[in-house]
Amino acid sequence: MPKENPFLKEIAHHLKTHTGLEEKEILPLIDQPPNPEMGDYTLPCFPLKERLQKPPNLVAQELAQAFPTAELIIKAKAEGGYLNFFVKHAELARWILEKVHKEGNNYGHSTVGRGKTIVIDYSSPNIAKHLAVHHLRSAVIGNALFRLYKARGYHCIGINHLGDWGTQFGQLIVAYKKWGSEVAGSLPTKALKEDPVDALHGLYVKFHEEAKKDPSLEDQARQAFRELEAGDSEARRLWEHFKEVSLKEFNKIYRALGIKFDYYTGESFYNEMLNDTVERLKKAGLATMSEEALVVNLDQYGMPPCLLKKKDEASLYATRDICAAEYRATEFGFSKMLYVVGSEQRLHFKQVFKVLELMGYPWVKDCVHVDFGLIKFKEGKMSTRAGRVILLEEVLKEAIERVKEVIQEKNPNLPNKEEMARQVGIGAVIFADLSSRRTRDVLFDWKEVLNFDGETGPYLQYTHARLCSVIRKYGRPVESAVDLSLLKEKDEYLLVRKLESFPKSTVSAAETCEPVVLCNYLIELASIFNRYYNHHRIIGKNEELTRARILLADCTRQVLRNGLYLLGMETPEEM
RNA sequence: GCGCCCGUAGCUCAGUAGGAUAGAGCGACGGUUUCCUAAACCGUAGGUCAGAGGUUCGAAUCCUCUCGGGCGUACCA
Numbered sequence: 258m259p260k261e262n263p264f265l266k267e268i269a270h271h272l273k274t275h276t277g278l279e280e281k282e283i284l285p286l287i288d289q290p291p292n293p294e295m296g297d298y299t300l301p302c303f304p305l306k307e308r309l310q311k312p313p314n315l316v317a318q319e320l321a322q323a324f325p326t327a328e329l330i331i332k333a334k335a336e337g338g339y340l341n342f343f344v345k346h347a348e349l350a351r352w353i354l355e356k357v358h359k360e361g362n363n364y365g366h367s368t369v370g371r372g373k374t375i376v377i378d379y380s381s382p383n384i385a386k387h388l389a390v391h392h393l394r395s396a397v398i399g400n401a402l403f404r405l406y407k408a409r410g411y412h413c414i415g416i417n418h419l420g421d422w423g424t425q426f427g428q429l430i431v432a433y434k435k436w437g438s439e440v441a442g443s444l445p446t447k448a449l450k451e452d453p454v455d456a457l458h459g460l461y462v463k464f465h466e467e468a469k470k471d472p473s474l475e476d477q478a479r480q481a482f483r484e485l486e487a488g489d490s491e492a493r494r495l496w497e498h499f500k501e502v503s504l505k506e507f508n509k510i511y512r513a514l515g516i517k518f519d520y521y522t523g524e525s526f527y528n529e530m531l532n533d534t535v536e537r538l539k540k541a542g543l544a545t546m547s548e549e550a551l552v553v554n555l556d557q558y559g560m561p562p563c564l565l566k567k568k569d570e571a572s573l574y575a576t577r578d579i580c581a582a583e584y585r586a587t588e589f590g591f592s593k594m595l596y597v598v599g600s601e602q603r604l605h606f607k608q609v610f611k612v613l614e615l616m617g618y619p620w621v622k623d624c625v626h627v628d629f630g631l632i633k634f635k636e637g638k639m640s641t642r643a644g645r646v647i648l649l650e651e652v653l654k655e656a657i658e659r660v661k662e663v664i665q666e667k668n669p670n671l672p673n674k675e676e677m678a679r680q681v682g683i684g685a686v687i688f689a690d691l692s693s694r695r696t697r698d699v700l701f702d703w704k705e706v707l708n709f710d711g712e713t714g715p716y717l718q719y720t721h722a723r724l725c726s727v728i729r730k731y732g733r734p735v736e737s738a739v740d741l742s743l744l745k746e747k748d749e750y751l752l753v754r755k756l757e758s759f760p761k762s763t764v765s766a767a768e769t770c771e772p773v774v775l776c777n778y779l780i781e782l783a784s785i786f787n788r789y790y791n792h793h794r795i796i797g798k799n800e801e802l803t804r805a806r807i808l809l810a811d812c813t814r815q816v817l818r819n820g821l822y823l824l825g826m827e828t829p830e831e832m
Numbered sequence: 833g834c835g836c837c838c839g840u841a842g843c844u845c846a847g848u849a850g851g852a853u854a855g856a857g858c859g860a861c862g863g864u865u866u867c868c869u870a871a872a873c874c875g876u877a878g879g880u881c882a883g884a885g886g887u888u889c890g891a892a893u894c895c896u897c898u899c900g901g902g903c904g905u906a907c908c909a
Contacts, residue, residue, distance in 0.1 A: 291852060301851060303889070313889080338889080339852070383909070420909060524909090550907050559835080560905090567907040574909050601903055603836060630837075631903075660871095667871065681871090693845060696837060698902060704858085705844065709871055711857040712845085719871045727868050777846060780856080784873095791864085791873040810868095832871080 263352060264344050267329050268298060275323050276309060289758070293750060296334065296341030297349065303338050313338030346750060347742040350809075353757045357812040358737045365760045365819050370411030376585050377403050377413060379597035380516070383420035384503035384523075385429055385457040388510055388649040390701055391599075391632040397690050398629060399597040400516045400825040401772040408823060409767055414589055418581065419523025421500055423574065425461070427482025430495050431474060432460040432467075453502035479569055486528060486571060496525075510649055513683060515825055527580040531572050534580040535565060543615055553612050563608040578609045579616075586620050593623045595770065600628035600696060627770045630698035652706065657682035659707045660715070664832070671831060680827035681715050687826055688714030692776040712780050717821060718829055720783040724814035725830040727795050728807065735811040739804040748789035752809060755782045759816050763823060772824060779820045786813050 265287055269280040276283075283300070290299040302313040302320075309316055317335035324333035331343045357364045379399020382392050399415070407413045437460065468474040485492040504521065511517065535551070538544040543553045549568035555561065565576045585591060596606060606626035613621040660682040664671055671677060689706050693699055709715035728735065744750070755778075762778035765771075795806045818828045 288851090295852080299852090303851075306889085337852070381909095423909070425908070548906070552906070562906060564907055569907085571907085573907065598909095599903090600837065602909080604904055605909085607836090628837085633902085663871065668869075697845085698838075700844075702844080708858070711871095713857085713871085715871055716857095719869080723869055723872080730868055773846080777856090780846090784856085787872055788874090790868080791870090794868065796868055832869085 264298065264329050264342075264349065267327050268300070268342055271324060271327060271330075272300070272320065275320055276305070278305070278308065289754065290339070290341055293747065293754070295336065295339075297344045297346075297754075298342040300340040300342075301338060302340055316340075347744075349757075350741040350744055350749075350753045353753050354741065354808055354812050355737050357756055357815055358735070358808065361815060362819060364815060365763045365823075366408045366410070367760070367764070368410040370406060370409040372412075373410075373592040374412045374414065374589050375406050376416060376589055376591040376594040377406070377597065378416045378418050378595065379403075380511075380518070381418040381420060381523075381598065382507065383425070385426075385454065385461065385499045386503075387454055387458060388507060390647045390649055390652055393649055393652075393686070393690050394629050394632065394699075395597045395599070396511070396514065396516055397687050397825060398627070398695065398770075398772060399595075400514070401691060401775075401823065402595060402597065402627070402767070402770055404823045404825060405763060405767040405772070405775075408763060411593075414520070414591070415518045416520045416522060416585075417518040419500075419504075419521060419525075421496075421503075422524035422528065422572075422577065424479060424482050424571065426485060426496055426499070427478035427480070428464045428468075428474075429457065429461060429499060430481040430485065430492055431477045432464040433457075433495055436460065436463055454506045457499060457502070479571065482571055483569065500525075510653070513653055513679075514687065515683070515827070522581075524574065524577045524581075527577050527584065528572075530580050530584060531576055534576065534583060537616065538565065538579075538612075541616060543612065553608075553615070555608060555611060558611055560604065560608055560611065563612050575605065575609055575612075578605075579612055582609070582613055582621075582624065583618070586618065591620070591623065593625070594620075595625050595627045597627045597629070600630055602626070603628055625770070627695070629695040632699050632701050634701055647701065652686055653683060655703070656686050656707060660685070660709070663709060668832065677829050677832050680829050681709075681718055681832055684714035684718055684821075684826040685709055686714075687824065688717070688776065691772045691824055694773050695771055714826060715832075717779050717783050717817060718826070718832060720786060721814060721817045721821065721828050722830060722832040723790070724786070724810055724817065727810055728814065729830075731796055731803075731807050735807055736804060737808060739808050740801050741805055741808075743799075743802045743805045744809060746789070746793060748785060748792070749806075749809060751785050752782075752789060752813060755785055756812055756816055759820065763820075766823075775820055775823060779817060779824075782813065782816060782820075786810075 265284060266280075268287065269283045272278065272283050273280055286304060287298055287300050290296050302316040305316055306313050311319075314335065314337055317338055317340040320340050321333045321335040324330070326332065329344055329348050331345060334341050334343065360366075377399055379402075380392065380396040382388055403413050403415050464474065464478070481492060485496055535544065538553065544551050544565055545554055546552075547554065547562060550564055551566035552562035552564050555563060563575050564573045566572060582594070585594060598606070603626065610621050610624055610626075613624070657678050660678040661674065664674055664678060686706060690699070692712065744753070759778065759782075762774055766774040793806075795810050796803050821828050
C-alpha cells in the first residue's frame with residue numbers, strides 16, 4: 258500500500274498513541290478486508306498479541322473503543338481478531354481518482370530504482386534456426402520485466418545473448434561446404450535468399466544424419482569450429498552470413514511482438530576475452546585438469562564440475578557465461594542482473610554463479626536466474642526431430658487470421674482492420690504466454706491460443722476499447738473536479754479499490770519477476786468494470802452523475818492502458 | 833540413484849513473505865441486446881486443494897515422508 262495514503266496515515270497515527278507502536282510497524286500490517294461490508298481497511302491483531310500481551314480479539318476491541326472519530330475515518334470496529342476501519346468513501350474515491358487522473362501514463366510508476374542499473378538477458382535464441390513457440394517465453398517475460406523495472410525507475414539494459422558460438426557452427430560450416438547447393442536445391446543462392454534460415458536448418462539436420470554414417474564428420478566439425486575460434490577468414494565469412502540472415506528473420510518477429518534490445522551481443526562477442534577469464538580462473542587456483550578437460554571442481558558444493566574447456570581446447574557455454582558476467586559487471590555496473598532462461602538450465606546457472614562467487618565477485622549475489630517451465634504439447638515434449646515444432650511465425654500468423662475472422666463477424670466496419678487484427682492477435686499470444694506462473698510447464702494448445710473469450714488478452718483490449726468508446730461518445734474533456742459522493746454503487750466502490758491497488762501489483766510483479774501477477778490484476782479490473790458497465794449507464798441524464806462516472810471510467814481506461822503496456826501489449830482504442 | 837520444479841473443478845489456471853466462506857476462465861446447460869462495442873454480462877452444475885503426518889490461535893500456502901508427472905545430472909546450449 259502506498260506510503261502517502263492519507264487514510265493509512267491517519268490510522269497509523271492514532272494507533273501509535275494507543276499502542277506505542279511505531280507507524281513503520283503498523284503500516285505493513287494493514288490490508289484490505291476480503292469483503293467490502295467488513296470495512297475499507299483492516300488490521301489483523303494476531304501479530305500484536307505478544308507485543309501487547311493480550312489476546313488478539315481483546316486488542317481489537319480495546320483499540321476499536323479508543324479509536325476517535327477522525328477526519329477521514331468514520332469508525333473502527335472489532336471483528337474477532339481483526340480491527341476494521343470504515344472511511345469516508347467519497348474522500349477515498351477522490352484521493353485515488355485524482356491521483357490516477359493527474360499521473361496519467363505514469364500512474365503505477367515509482368522512483369525506487371533511480372540511479373540503479375538492471376541488466377536483463379532475454380530471448381537469446383540460437384542462430385541458424387527458426388524461432389519456435391518455445392522461444393516466446395523468454396522474450397515475452399523478459400520484455401515485461403524490462404518494462405516493469407523501467408517503470409520503477411531503473412536504468413534497464415536489454416541484452417539478447419544470441420547463441421551464435423560453439424561446436425554447432427563448426428557442423429554448419431562443414432555441412433554448408435559439402436552440401437550447401439544440394440540441400441538448398443539446384444539454385445542455392447535463390448533458395449538461400451527466399452528462406453535462408455530454413456536452408457540452414459536443413460543443413461543442420463543433414464549433418465546429423467550423415468554423421469551417424471560417417472563419424473569423422475564430427476572431427477571435421479570440431480576442426481572447423483577451432484578454425485572459427487582462431488579467426489580463420491573463410492570460416493568467419495560463412496559464420497557472419499549465417500548470423501546476418503538469422504538476425505534478419507528474428508528482427509521481423511521481434512518487431513511484430515514489439516520487443517527491443519539494447520545489445521545483440523551473443524556468445525561470440527566474448528571470444529576474444531575468453532582467454533583472460535580462463536587465466537584468472539587458473540591463477541585463482543580454481544581451474545584444474547580432469548579427464549583431459551579444464552574444469553572448476555564443485556564437488557564440495559554438491560555439483561558436477563563446471564566445464565571450461567573441452568579436451569580439444571574449445572570453449573564451452575559456461576566459459577562464455579562467466580566471461581559475459583564479468584564483462585557486464587565492469588561495463589554496466591549493474592545492481593541486478595536477470596537471466597530469463599528456461600528451467601532446464603538451472604544447474605548450469607547454479608554452477609556459473611558458484612564459480613563467480615569463488616572468483617570473489619561480490620555482485621554475484623545480484624544475479625538471478627529467472628527460470629520458466631517448458632512448453633509441451635498434448636502429444637508430449639517439443640522435439641525438433643519428431644517434427645513437433647510449431648514456428649513462432651506460424652502462431653502469430655494464425656492468431657492474426659483468427660482475429661480478422663472475428664472482426665469480420667462482429668465489427669466489419671472497423672477502420673484500419675489489418676492493423677487492429679495484428680495488435681489483437683499478437684496481444685492474445687503474448688497474454689496467453691504470460692498468464693501462468695513462470696515455473697510451470699505450459700501446454701501449447703491451439704484452442705487456447707486462438708480463443709479470445711474470457712480471461713484472454715483480447716478481453717482486456719476489448720474492455721479498453723469499450724472504455725475509449727464511452728469517453729469518445731462523452732465528447733468533452735474529463736474533469737477531476739466532480740462530486741464523487743454520487744458514486745454509490747458497490748461496483749463503483751470495488752472499481753476504485755481496484756485502481757488503488759494497481760501500483761502494489763506492479764511492484765509485486767517486478768519483485769517476484771512474475772508478470773502473471775499483473776495479468777491477474779488486469780483481468781480482475783476488467784471484469785469488475787464489465788459487470789458495472791452491463792448494469793449501469795455511464796452517460797446518463799444526470800449531468801453531475803455522468804461527470805463522476807466518466808472520471809471513474811477514464812481512470813479505469815488509464816490503468817488498463819498502463820498495465821497492458823507493462824505486459825508488452827498494444828492498446829487499440831477501437832476493435 | 834541423486835538434485836531441482838510441479839500436483840487446486842471434466843479441461844486450462846489464479847490464490848504461496850500463513851489470515852476471515854477455496855476463486856476465475858474454457859467446456860456444458862439456461863437466460864440478457866428498441867439502451868454508451870454481446871470479443872460483454874447474469875444464473876445452474878462442478879472440490880477429501882495428490883495422500884499421510886507435523887508446526888499453531890489459524891495451513892492450498894511452512895516442515896517431513898509417500899505417490900504421480902517434468903527437467904537436470906562432465907566435454908550440446
